[in-house]
Every structure is written in C-alpha cells, then in structure tokens.
Amino acid sequence: MRGGQVHLxxxxxxxxxxxxxxxxxxxxxxxxxxxxxxxxxxxxxxxxPLSAGSTLLYGVPPARFRQWWRIGYVxxxxxxGGGVPATIREVVASGRIARQSRFRLSGAADAAxxxxxxxxxxxxxxxGDPVQALSGGQQQRVLIARALAGExxxxxxxxxxxGVDAASQQLLADTLADLVSQGRTVVLVAHxxxxxxxxxxxxxxxQDGCVCHDGSPPKAVGAHALPGHDHVHPHAPEKxxxxxxxxxxx
Amino acid sequence: MIDLLQFDFMQRALIAALLVGLAAxxxxxxxxxxxxxxxGDGIGHVALTGVALGFLTGTAPVLTAVVVSILGAVAIExxxxxxxxxxxxxxxxxFYGGIAGGVLLISLAPGGSxxxxxxxxxxxxxSVTVQDVWVIALLAAAVxxxxxxFGRELFVLCQDEEVARASGLPVRFLSLLIAVTAALxxxxxxxxxxxxxxxxxxxxxxxxxxxxxxxxRSTMLLAMLFGMIATVGGxxxxxxxxxxxxxxxxxxxxxxxxxxxxxxxxxRRSRPRESQP
Numbered sequence: 001m002r003g004g005q006v007h008l009x010x011x012x013x014x015x016x017x018x019x020x021x022x023x024x025x026x027x028x029x030x031x032x033x034x035x036x037x038x039x040x041x042x043x044x045x046x047x048x049p050l051s052a053g054s055t056l057l058y059g060v061p062p063a064r065f066r067q068w069w070r071i072g073y074v075x076x077x078x079x080x081g082g083g084v085p086a087t088i089r090e091v092v093a094s095g096r097i098a099r100q101s102r103f104r105l106s107g108a109a110d111a112a113x114x115x116x117x118x119x120x121x122x123x124x125x126x127x128g129d130p131v132q133a134l135s136g137g138q139q140q141r142v143l144i145a146r147a148l149a150g151e152x153x154x155x156x157x158x159x160x161x162x163g164v165d166a167a168s169q170q171l172l173a174d175t176l177a178d179l180v181s182q183g184r185t186v187v188l189v190a191h192x193x194x195x196x197x198x199x200x201x202x203x204x205x206x207q208d209g210c211v212c213h214d215g216s217p218p219k220a221v222g223a224h225a226l227p228g229h230d231h232v233h234p235h236a237p238e239k240x241x242x243x244x245x246x247x248x249x250x
Numbered sequence: 251m252i253d254l255l256q257f258d259f260m261q262r263a264l265i266a267a268l269l270v271g272l273a274a275x276x277x278x279x280x281x282x283x284x285x286x287x288x289x290g291d292g293i294g295h296v297a298l299t300g301v302a303l304g305f306l307t308g309t310a311p312v313l314t315a316v317v318v319s320i321l322g323a324v325a326i327e328x329x330x331x332x333x334x335x336x337x338x339x340x341x342x343x344x345f346y347g348g349i350a351g352g353v354l355l356i357s358l359a360p361g362g363s364x365x366x367x368x369x370x371x372x373x374x375x376x377s378v379t380v381q382d383v384w385v386i387a388l389l390a391a392a393v394x395x396x397x398x399x400f401g402r403e404l405f406v407l408c409q410d411e412e413v414a415r416a417s418g419l420p421v422r423f424l425s426l427l428i429a430v431t432a433a434l435x436x437x438x439x440x441x442x443x444x445x446x447x448x449x450x451x452x453x454x455x456x457x458x459x460x461x462x463x464x465x466x467r468s469t470m471l472l473a474m475l476f477g478m479i480a481t482v483g484g485x486x487x488x489x490x491x492x493x494x495x496x497x498x499x500x501x502x503x504x505x506x507x508x509x510x511x512x513x514x515x516x517x518r519r520s521r522p523r524e525s526q527p
Contacts, residue, residue, distance in 0.1 A: 086405075156416075
C-alpha cells in the first residue's frame with residue numbers, strides 16, 4: 001500500500017499509510033482501539049475503498065485481482081444472523097469457494113481440505129453441529145478453519161484473539177506456528193498478542209491512522225507485560241520529565 | 251384425491267401449486283438468511299402496479315408484473331446496498347407506492363376495477379390456464395436453476411458479504427441475482443396464493459425447516475418439502491371444504507410451523523450438547 005488514506009463518514013481513519021508485506025512474514029498490526037488497525041487490513045484487501053493512495057495484492061489492484069484463492073480472510077466475527085442454521089462443516093467447506101468453479105460439483109479435494117481444516121482446529125468431531133450453538137472462541141476456530149480450507153498463501157486475520165478463551169488462543173498459536181513453518185504469510189490485527197508473540201516477525205503499530213512503529217515487535221515492559229493492564233496511551237512517546245513538568249518524578 | 255384429478259382445472263392448479271411450493275422456499279432460504287424476510291412482501295406490493303399496468307396497456311399482466319417486480323427488486327437491493335440507515339423506510343415507501351400505483355392504474359384501465367385486482371391480491375389458482383402452467387413451470391425452473399448453479403456462492407454471500415468479497419465473488423451481481431430471483435418467485439406464486447400472501451411461501455416453510463435441522467442444505471430441502479405439502483395439501487383440501495385456496499395454503503404452512511416448533515423442542519432436548527453456549 002502506498003499513501004493509503006481512508007475516510008469513513010468524512011472522518012479520516014487512515015492518514016497516508018505505506019506498508020509492504022513480504023512473503024513469509026508474520027505481521028502483527030497493533031494499536032489502541034480506534035487507531036485504524038482493522039481499517040488498515042481491510043483497505044489492504046480492497047474491502048474498504050481508499051480515498052487516496054493505492055493498494056496492490058500480489059502486484060494487482062483489488063478490482064482486477066483474480067487470484068483470490070491466495071488470500072484467506074478471517075473476519076472479526078462469525079455473523080450468525082438470519083437464523084437459518086448452518087453446520088460447522090458447511091461453513092468450513094464454503095472456504096473452498098475461491099478455488100471452485102461455478103458449474104462443477106465439490107470434489108474429493110474439497111472434502112479432503114475441509115477435513116484437514118476441521119482437524120487442525122480440533123473441530124472434526126463437531127462438524128455436524130450448527131455454528132449458532134458455539135461459544136465465541138469456538139466460532140473463531142470455525143472462521144480460521146474456513147480460511148484454512150481454502151489453502152491460501154496469505155492469511156489476513158482481524159482480531160483472531162479478541163474475546164477468545166486461553167485454550168483457543170493456544171490452539172490458534174499452534175495452528176499459526178504450523179502455517180509459518182510452511183512458509184505462509186500472515187497478517188493479523190491484535191490488541192494483545194498473548195501466546196502469538198513468539199511467532200510475530202514484524203510489528204506495525206498504529207496510532208491515529210498512522211503507522212508509528214514498523215519493525216521488530218516491541219517487547220512489553222513493566223505494567224504492559226501484565227495481562228489485563230490498562231492501555232491509556234499505548235506506545236505513545238513519553239515526554240521527558242523535566243523541572244517544569246508537573247508530574248512527580250518516578 | 252383421485253376424484254380431484256378428474257377435473258382439468260384442478261390438474262393444472264395442482265401442477266402450479268407443486269411448482270410454487272418447490273421454488274418459493276428454495277430462494278426463500280437465502281432470503282431469510284440475509285434477513286430480508288420482508289423482501290417478498292415488498293416485491294409483491296410493487297408487482298401489483300405491474301399487474302395494473304398490464305390491464306391498462308392491454309398486455310399480459312403476468313409479463314408486466316415480471317418486468318415491474320424485477321425493477322422493484324433491483325431498486326430495493328440498491329437501496330439496501332447504499333445506506334444502512336433508512337433502508338426500512340425506503341422499503342416502506344416502495345410498499346405503499348406499489349399498492350397505490352396499482353389501484354390508481356387499474357381504475358384508469360378500461361373495465362378495470364379493484365375487483366380485478368382482488369384475484370391477484372388473493373390468488374386465483376382455479377382459473378390457471380395451460381399457458382399459465384407453462385409460464386409457471388419455466389419460471390420455477392429458472393429459480394431452481396439459479397439455486398442449483400449459484401447456491402454455493404449465495405451461501406457464502408448470505409453468511410458474510412465481506413468474506414464473499416475477499417473470496418473474489420461478484421457480490422453485487424449475486425445480490426441482484428437474489429433480488430431478481432425473488433421477483434420471479436413472487437410472480438409465479440401470485441396466481442397460487444396471491445400477492446399479499448406470496449412472502450408466506452418463501453418464509454414460513456423455511457422457518458418450519460430450521461426448527462428441525464442443524465444445517466443449511468437440510469433446512470432448504472426440508473423447506474421445499476414443507477412448501478409442497480402446504481401448497482398441494484392446502485389446495486386439495488380447499489376443493490372439499492370450499493374455502494379460498496391461497497388462505498388455506500398459508501394456514502396449513504403456519505400449522506406445520508406450530509407443529510415443528512413443538513417437535514423441534516423435543517428434538518433439541520434429545521441433543522443436549524447442542525444447547526450449550
């Protein structure tokens with residue numbers, strides 16, 4: 001992406017972001033709520049239109065991109081609205097859509113990929129259950145399995161760890177470690193990295209719609225390292241405490 | 251049942267009912283999943299203007315109804331896509347415009363009156379001609395064809411529009427396809443249950459099916475089965491007890507829903523794992 005800008009309801013959400021994700025990287029997009037993390041990854045994929053700048057997927061603008069099977073997008077939530085039930089297997093199998101042609105029935109390769117994806121997230125024994133009956137963490141696993149089923153090169157995950165129990169987070173970390181060892185590219189949005197931290201090779205920290213840090217993942221220090229800490233000004237540049245500063249000297 | 255089939259008009263009516271009972275719930279499953287349960291109603295209201303336009307211009311009302319309801323369905327879809335807020339108000343405007351337009355146009359048509367519209371509002375299945383049966387069969391085949399060919403893509407779209415986009419699916423084309431298919435369904439169901447009750451055939455069998463199933467495909471197949479039972483059952487009983495078939499068809503469908511609701515509770519109770527959060 002070059003100079004990417006996004007306005008939602010005339011409010012700038014991204015203010016000129018340059019970002020290139022190289023193949024094989026595990027990029028974590030970090031930042032406080034409302035800093036533009038989710039908007040950034042959605043704009044990268046062309047899901048949110050840019051008001052200025054440009055974005056390319058494998059060198060092609062999203063409108064002309066044809067190799068969507070190379071990308072596995074994991075949205076923040078499973079939308080279970082509408083009320084028509086769907087089984088876990090049906091949802092996961094739908095991840096094959098970008099690899100299927102319209103006039104051909106699903107084949108053995110589709111079924112096998114679906115099985116592998118269900119196995120990878122530990123949902124194989126529940127494949128016939130409706131997704132509506134699952135907890136948040138389990139739904140997140142189904143969403144990831146749906147992306148896995150498509151066997152893409154690049155995974156784009158929007159807050160895969162938000163509201164997910166510790167066991168599911170660990171399972172996610174193991175699944176990701178597998179993908180990384182196969183050389184897949186991963187871009188994930190996160191508020192907290194948790195067990196994903198050792199996997200991340202590059203961190204992009206967003207603040208007010210700009211990238212304020214791009215490089216090695218920042219090590220959480222002091223209170224930031226504790227779970228459940230308060231993010232008041234995460235990663236904001238600290239002002240020096242001088243003689244005229246009202247704050248008490250620590 | 252055998253004596254029913256001795257009458258030609260009843261044979262035609264039964265074929266029409268069967269086809270509508272099959273096609274309406276098939277597309278209805280996607281419409282319910284998209285939270286557009288009232289789409290059929292909206293299109294039905296607009297189709298009334300189409301029917302009146304047919305009488306006014308001396309062309310076949312079914313033809314003008316197809317054209318006008320497709321236009322209406324596309325308009326509804328575009329409104330839905332543009333603004334999330336005010337979408338229901340825009341729909342309501344279209345509802346009332348459709349009815350008012352129909353009543354106004356029919357009064358301008360030679361020899362037309364609100365009584366002419368009645369048979370379209372509440373159905374007139376016993377007056378279905380051979381030609382009507384062919385038109386219904388053709389349109390039903392089109393609806394079932396769309397569901398068979400595009401079913402997989404429509405499933406992804408109805409689950410999550412953004413994921414559909416990130417899978418490279420033609421989201422706008424598919425959304426319009428649902429709207430247009432719904433419009434065709436409304437027109438074929440118009441003769442069977444009437445415009446005011448069309449939506450019931452798209453929604454009620456689906457609501458019935460989902461009480462008993464856990465999957466999308468099984469819901470759809472069950473809904474199609476219930477749809478056929480309701481249309482054929484309602485129509486043939488109306489022959490014996492002499493009540494309007496459209497109303498009886500819908501009431502049979504609703505009765506089936508009530509039954510499935512009770513039955514579904516037992517089914518769920520016997521599968522305790524599913525009820526866990």
